Amino acid sequence: MSEVRTLDVSGLKQYEISNQAPLWWGQLMIVFIEGTMFAILIAAYFYTRLRMDVWPPPGDQYPHLLLPSVALIPLVLSCLGTYWAGDSAKKNDRAGMLGGLGLNLVLAGIALAMRIVEWHSLNFNWMTDIQGSYVWAFLGLHTFDYIGDLVFTAVLFVLIAIGRYGPKQRQGVYVDSVVWYFLVAIWIPIYVVIYWGPVIVGTQQ
Amino acid sequence: MTASQDIYPQTPNLAHDVDQLERSWRHPRGIFGWFSYTTHQAIGMRYIITAFIMLLAGGVEALLMRTQLMHANNGFLSADRYNELFTTHGTTMMFLFAVPMMEGMAIYLVPLMCGTRNVAFPRLNAFGYWIFVVGVLFLYWGVFTNAAPDMGWFAYPPLSGPQFTPGKRTDYWAQMITFTEVSALCVASELIVTISKMRAPGMSLNRMPLYVWSILTQSFMVIFAMPAIVLASSYLLSDRTVATHFVNPAEGGDPLLYQHIFWFFGHPEVYIIFIPALGFVSAIVVAHARREIVGYTAMVLSQIANGFIAFGLWVHHMFATDLPQIGAAYFTASSMMIAITSGVQIFCWIATLWSGRPRLTTALHFVYGFIAIFVLGGLSGVVLASIPLDLQVHDTFFVVAHFHYVLIGGAVFPLFGAFYHWFPKMTGRMMNERLGRLNFWVLFIGFNLTFFPMHILGLKGMPRRVYTYSPEMGWDQLNFLATVGAWVIAVGGLLFIANVLWSRKKGAIAGNNPWDADSLEWAAASPPPNYNFEYLPAVTSRYPLWVPGADRTFVTGTRSDRREVLVTTLMDAEPHHRYILPGPSIWPLVAGICVSIGFVGSVFNAWYVTWGAIISGLALIAWFWPKRPLEPADE
Numbered sequence: 001m002s003e004v005r006t007l008d009v010s011g012l013k014q015y016e017i018s019n020q021a022p023l024w025w026g027q028l029m030i031v032f033i034e035g036t037m038f039a040i041l042i043a044a045y046f047y048t049r050l051r052m053d054v055w056p057p058p059g060d061q062y063p064h065l066l067l068p069s070v071a072l073i074p075l076v077l078s079c080l081g082t083y084w085a086g087d088s089a090k091k092n093d094r095a096g097m098l099g100g101l102g103l104n105l106v107l108a109g110i111a112l113a114m115r116i117v118e119w120h121s122l123n124f125n126w127m128t129d130i131q132g133s134y135v136w137a138f139l140g141l142h143t144f145d146y147i148g149d150l151v152f153t154a155v156l157f158v159l160i161a162i163g164r165y166g167p168k169q170r171q172g173v174y175v176d177s178v179v180w181y182f183l184v185a186i187w188i189p190i191y192v193v194i195y196w197g198p199v200i201v202g203t204q205q
Numbered sequence: 206m207t208a209s210q211d212i213y214p215q216t217p218n219l220a221h222d223v224d225q226l227e228r229s230w231r232h233p234r235g236i237f238g239w240f241s242y243t244t245h246q247a248i249g250m251r252y253i254i255t256a257f258i259m260l261l262a263g264g265v266e267a268l269l270m271r272t273q274l275m276h277a278n279n280g281f282l283s284a285d286r287y288n289e290l291f292t293t294h295g296t297t298m299m300f301l302f303a304v305p306m307m308e309g310m311a312i313y314l315v316p317l318m319c320g321t322r323n324v325a326f327p328r329l330n331a332f333g334y335w336i337f338v339v340g341v342l343f344l345y346w347g348v349f350t351n352a353a354p355d356m357g358w359f360a361y362p363p364l365s366g367p368q369f370t371p372g373k374r375t376d377y378w379a380q381m382i383t384f385t386e387v388s389a390l391c392v393a394s395e396l397i398v399t400i401s402k403m404r405a406p407g408m409s410l411n412r413m414p415l416y417v418w419s420i421l422t423q424s425f426m427v428i429f430a431m432p433a434i435v436l437a438s439s440y441l442l443s444d445r446t447v448a449t450h451f452v453n454p455a456e457g458g459d460p461l462l463y464q465h466i467f468w469f470f471g472h473p474e475v476y477i478i479f480i481p482a483l484g485f486v487s488a489i490v491v492a493h494a495r496r497e498i499v500g501y502t503a504m505v506l507s508q509i510a511n512g513f514i515a516f517g518l519w520v521h522h523m524f525a526t527d528l529p530q531i532g533a534a535y536f537t538a539s540s541m542m543i544a545i546t547s548g549v550q551i552f553c554w555i556a557t558l559w560s561g562r563p564r565l566t567t568a569l570h571f572v573y574g575f576i577a578i579f580v581l582g583g584l585s586g587v588v589l590a591s592i593p594l595d596l597q598v599h600d601t602f603f604v605v606a607h608f609h610y611v612l613i614g615g616a617v618f619p620l621f622g623a624f625y626h627w628f629p630k631m632t633g634r635m636m637n638e639r640l641g642r643l644n645f646w647v648l649f650i651g652f653n654l655t656f657f658p659m660h661i662l663g664l665k666g667m668p669r670r671v672y673t674y675s676p677e678m679g680w681d682q683l684n685f686l687a688t689v690g691a692w693v694i695a696v697g698g699l700l701f702i703a704n705v706l707w708s709r710k711k712g713a714i715a716g717n718n719p720w721d722a723d724s725l726e727w728a729a730a731s732p733p734p735n736y737n738f739e740y741l742p743a744v745t746s747r748y749p750l751w752v753p754g755a756d757r758t759f760v761t762g763t764r765s766d767r768r769e770v771l772v773t774t775l776m777d778a779e780p781h782h783r784y785i786l787p788g789p790s791i792w793p794l795v796a797g798i799c800v801s802i803g804f805v806g807s808v809f810n811a812w813y814v815t816w817g818a819i820i821s822g823l824a825l826i827a828w829f830w831p832k833r834p835l836e837p838a839d840e
Contacts, residue, residue, distance in 0.1 A: 005755075006215040007406055007743045009771055009780050010762030014837040016782040022325040022398050022772060029394035029428060037432035040469070044436070044451075044462060052457055126449045130457035133449040148822070155826055166835035 015167040017090045017174045027178035034145065038186050041141070042193055045134050049201055056198045057129040063195045064121055071114035072191065078107035079184055082177040089173035094160060097173055101157040104180070108150055115143065135194045142183070142190060149179055217761050223739050225765040230322075230735035233789045241789040243327035244735045245316050248334050250631070252309025255338060256302050262345070263297040264698060266290045271655070271691035274684050277676040287672035288355035293348055295358030296378065299474065300385045301341055303616060307481040308392040310623060311420045313631065315396055317726035317733060318414050320405030320742040320749075322770050323786050325398040326391075328793045328828070333391030335797030340384025343805060347377035354378035357670065359467055360441060362452040362460045367445045376445055376808040382438040383804055386431045389477075393427035396420055403770060404778045405725065406743040406760060414724045414747075415491075415498060418505050419484025422512040423477050429516070430473035437466040447811050461526060468519035476515040478612065482619035483508060483550060486572050489619075489626050490554050492722035493569045494561030497748060500553040507546040514543050524595045533592055540590035547583060551576060566720075567641030571622030574649045575614055582610025585660065600670075603663025609656045621648070621701065628705070629719045633731040634712030640704045648697035654690030658683035723748035741771055767836065785836055792828035799824040 018024070049055050056062070081103030088096025119139065126136035156173050159165045192200075233241050242248065270290050273282040282290070316324055324330050347353055352374045356365040365375045400421045404413065413421075440451035440463060450456035452463040491498050498504060520528065520536040554576070563569060585607040589595050598604060621644075628636045662683050667674065674680050718727035727750055729737050740759035746752045760780075763769045768786040773779055803817010 003214045003216050005758040006217065006740075006761045007758055007780070008215070008762045009406075009760055009783065012762075012771075012780060013782040014785070016772070016784075020402075020772065020774070020781050022402050022784060025398040025402060026326060026329075026394055029397060032428050033390055033394075033432055036429050037435055040433055040436055040466065044466065047462055047465075048457065048459060051459055057457060126443075126447065130450045133443075133451050133458070137443075137449075137451075144818070148818075151822055151826075155829070159831065164831055164835075166831065167837055168835065169831055172829070 015171065017167065017171050021171055021175065023171055024175045024178060027175045030179055031182040035182065035186060037141070038138075038190065041134075041137060042189060045193055045197065046201070048130055048134065049197070052130070053203070055202050056131045059124070060129065060131050060198075061123045062198050062202070063135075064118065065195055065199075067114055067118045067121075068191060068195045071111045071118070072188070074107040074114075075111040075184055075187065078104050078111065079181060081105075081107060082180045086174045086177040089170040092170060097160050097170070098157065101153055101160065101173065105150065105153055105157060108146070108153075112143075112146065112150070115139075131198075138190050138194050142187060145179075146183055149176070149183060152176065153180075215761060217740065217759070219739060222765045226736045226739065227734070229765065229767050229788075232735065237791065238789065240794050241331075241791045243323070243331050243787065243789050243793075245312050245324045245327065245330065246631075246733060246735065248327075248330050249309050249311075249313030251334055252305050252312060252337070255341065256306035256309055259297050259301040259341065260306070261698070263294050263302055264695065266294040266297065268691055268695055270294065271688040273672060274674075275688040276685060277674055277678070277681050279673055282672060284672045285355065288670070289348070289353035291670055292354045292357055292378075293344070296344065296354065296381070298612075299358060299478075300382065301337075301344070303478040303612070304385065304389055304474070305337055306620065307423070307478060307616075308389065310485075310620075310627075311396055311423075311481060312392065314627065314726060315399055315417060315420055316403070317630075317729055317737055318417050318724050319400060319403055320408065320725045320728075320738065320744065321399070321403040322736050322738070322741070322768065324395045325403055326395040328787050328790055329391050329395050331790075332793035332797050333388040333395075335794050336384050336391070336800065337388035339797065339801040339805075340381045340388065343377060343384065343801075344381040347374060352377060359464075359471060361467075362441060362444070362463050363454070365441060366453065373808060376442060379438040379442040379445075380804055380808050382434060383442075384801070386435050386438075387800070389427050390431050393424035393431075396424045397428070400424075401775050402772050403784075404773055405741060405749075406771065406773055406778055406780045407758075408744045408749075408773075409777045410775075411501075412744060412747045415487035415501070415504055415508070416481075416484035416724075419480050419487070419508055422508050423480045426473050426477050426480070426512050426515065430470045430477065433466050433470035434474075437463055437470065440466070442808075446808065461523075464523050464526065465519070468522045469516070471522065472519040473512075473515045475608075475612070476511060479615045480508060480511060482575075482616040482623075483511075485619040485623040485626070486554060486575060488722075488724065489568045489572050489622050490557050490561075491748075492626065492720045492724075493566055493572075494558045494563045495721070496557060496561035497723075498553065499556040499560065500549075501747065503549055504553050507549040510546045511543065514539060514546065518543065521590055521595070524592050525599045537590050537592055541587060544583060544587055551580065566625070567636070567638055567645055568622045568626040570642060570645040571618050571625065574645060575618040575622065578610055578614025578618060578649075578652065582607060582612075582614050586611060598663050600668055601663035602659040602667045602669055605669050606656050606659035606663060609659075613652060613656075618648075621645075624701075624705075626720070627726075628708065629712075629715030630726055630729075630731050630733070632709055632712075633715055634708055635715050635719060636708040636712060637704050640700060640707070644697055644700040644704060647693060647700055651690050651693030651695075651697050654693055655687050656690070658686045658690075662687075718750065723751050725749055736768075790828070792824065796821060796824040796828055 081100045085097050085100025088100055124132040126133050153176060156176060159169050232238060273279050273287060312324060312330060354374050356370055356375060360375060360378060363369055400417055443449040444451055444453055450458040452458045452460050454460060487498060517539045518536060521540045524533055589607055625636055625641055662680055667680050715731045717731055725742055728742060740761060741763060743758040743760055760771060763771055763783060768788055770784050770786060772781050772784045774781055799820040803813055803821060806813025806817060
């Protein structure tokens with residue numbers, strides 16, 4: 001090849017732990033997809049409510065508000081762990097990553113345990129009636145994602161702990177936070193709908 | 206760092222780099238290796254071939270139906286078989302042919318047009334393909350074991366509910382939808398990221414080829430529309446398998462809600478198929494009219510507007526339900542609005558052709574055919590957007606005629622044009638032009654012969670989805686014409702296949718850029734090597750190959766001893782960092798099989814959701830488990 005105009009990029013970094021990384025954008029796509037799904041599900045809940053004379057359907061208890069509300073505290077705080085881990089991933093600070101991921105796992109685990117305890121107090125399931133179908137759809141879909149993210153956070157924790165990691169895994173720690181922030185943020189409207197919904201848009205009280 | 210300040214003349218060591226690129230992008234060997242491919246050309250071609258087989262399957266189903274309707278009181282098919290055929294035909298064409306075909310073309314073309322070496326997530330790409338294949342096998346397993354769906358391709362409850370369609374056929378259908386959703390979402394995500402972050406340096410958004418714009422629009426539509434069908438098909442499936450009540454009116458559920466959610470997906474779905482086809486048309490028009498597109502900005506804006514408006518039209522599929530008048534009127538207005546954005550594009554193409562120096566190639570024949578047929582389909586669409594007229598012809602053959610005009614005219618004709626246009630790139634050989642023109646005319650005549658009479662049949666009151674009719678209705682002659690047309694289309698299809706088979710072996714050698722076209726894919730060899738370009742290109746123009754050769758710029762400094770590409774910024778495509786793409790891997794296939802076990806099993810027993818999730822989780826962990834040596838090393 002004879003002399004040509006070239007643009008030399010050999011000085012550029014070999015990887016990037018920030019919102020410029022393709023992987024970060026990939027996580028953003030997951031957020032768009034799941035956000036749309038939950039938005040439509042919330043819309044469908046209210047659509048269904050409008051077509052019913054009595055809400056919640058007769059026989060369904062009003063959900064308890066205390067435990068789900070208290071469970072929000074560890075859930076929201078778990079984002080601190082995520083932030084700490086992501087920030088440490090950028091700086092390649094192993095202790096910080098372990099601390100952040102660990103804090104996230106513990107707090108998210110507590111919130112999950114509280115959610116499961118709360119399930120057992122519901123006197124309806126998905127087969128009982130339409131409200132049951134919706135409440136359990138929200139719970140099922142969100143908890144499925146929630147556990148999935150916890151498992152992968154745990155895997156990252158193990159990888160960092162045993163030292164089997166490089167920039168790519170640190171990038172994993174960083175981008176994992178995108179989905180976690182989303183799962184926490186989307187839970188708040190879902191919480192309002194399934195626990196406060198019967199109170200706010202119900203026929204009694 | 207900006208592109209301009211670092212551009213300087215240099216003499217790269219081409220032979221050395223190409224040798225290393227060949228080695229680092231080589232496919233693994235053997236059958237096991239074949240299942241591990243992750244290059245976009247291989248995966249794209251697999252999508253295209255699989256979807257083409259589905260086009261043939263859907264075509265055969267259509268031929269059987271048309272043969273049944275050839276004359277009154279025909280006994281060729283039973284009523285049940287006819288129901289299965291029209292459902293399988295619609296399902297196959299929408300979910301297993303049209304969308305995957307458009308995705309396959311995009312997977313093949315987008316990285317080339319963006320001037321990079323692969324899609325952003327090559328293994329996700331492979332995973333999406335395997336999931337799609339299992340979806341195909343699952344539906345057709347049902348078809349061949351006498352469990353084909355028979356409730357129409359949109360599966361309205363209560364007909365599709367447990368009470369009126371017992372057995373497994375609807376469950377197979379609903380879960381097949383899940384497979385295609387997952388696959389489509391994988392492709393959309395990776396294409397958005399590829400287009401956003403991996404364009405050649407200098408290819409700012411306003412220099413992006415219109416085809417790439419169309420794929421960006423389409424991918425975002427997939428992202429926002431597919432979650433709706435996830436819900437619709439899950440509603441249906443969970444009502445049938447675990448006794449939820451989402452669409453069960455007896456327990457407060459609402460069948461109309463299913464229709465809303467289905468069409469909130471279903472209408473954008475049509476544009477998901479048709480917007481990439483508009484991208485084909487733009488690419489073909491520019492290359493074959495040999496001039497720049499007229500109204501680039503107007504084209505981009507109307508394409509994006511199409512994407513937005515598509516989400517505000519869905520109720521026009523439901524005018525025959527008891528919706529409030531005011532709501533329905535709004536959807537009439539929005540449905541008519543789509544004629545504006547489509548019209549802008551049509552006029553831009555006509556203006557480009559008018560003022561260019563068009564070469565009357567087969568590809569351009571298909572574009573002309575597209576304009577003629579699509580405009581007719583658009584006109585019957587404006588008619589259908591009006592509520593009183595819609596109520597009159599609702600569920601008649603008029604509707605069948607309309608959507609075949611817009612879908613075949615709007616998507617399949619451009620697709621065939623695209624095959625003729627990009628076949629030289631994909632195979633290295635030209636298709637036979639004389640056979641191509643014959644192919645076009647046979648398809649064009651066959652198409653109009655089949656579907657034009659259906660307008661009249663619909664106006665005469667012939668409902669769709671009836672397996673026969675009595676002679677006193679007076680529908681015989683037009684139906685016979687339509688059936689003859691269907692067989693003519695079949696001949697056209699065979700001509701195309703013959704042309705492909707002949708041209709692959711005997712076609713003239715194409716060279717890199719046989720059409721003297723403008724966009725970057727034509728800078729690569731034909732067929733492109735696994736790494737696409739020896740040196741990644743940098744661009745300074747909207748039409749990079751029409752820039753004089755001495756002014757072209759190439760990127761150096763990406764490593765050729767591993768699969769490395771360049772990540773650029775979103776708006777201006779300035780070089781940002783280097784990115785190592787993963788190589789071949791068997792794990793996408795393994796993960797695909799695990800996910801499929803969960804999906805297929807859950808049709809029979811809900812616990813498979815749990816088992817499927819566990820084994821899929823394990824497969825994903827194995828997929829992501831870091832292999833030594835870790836790349837990249839810490840700096």
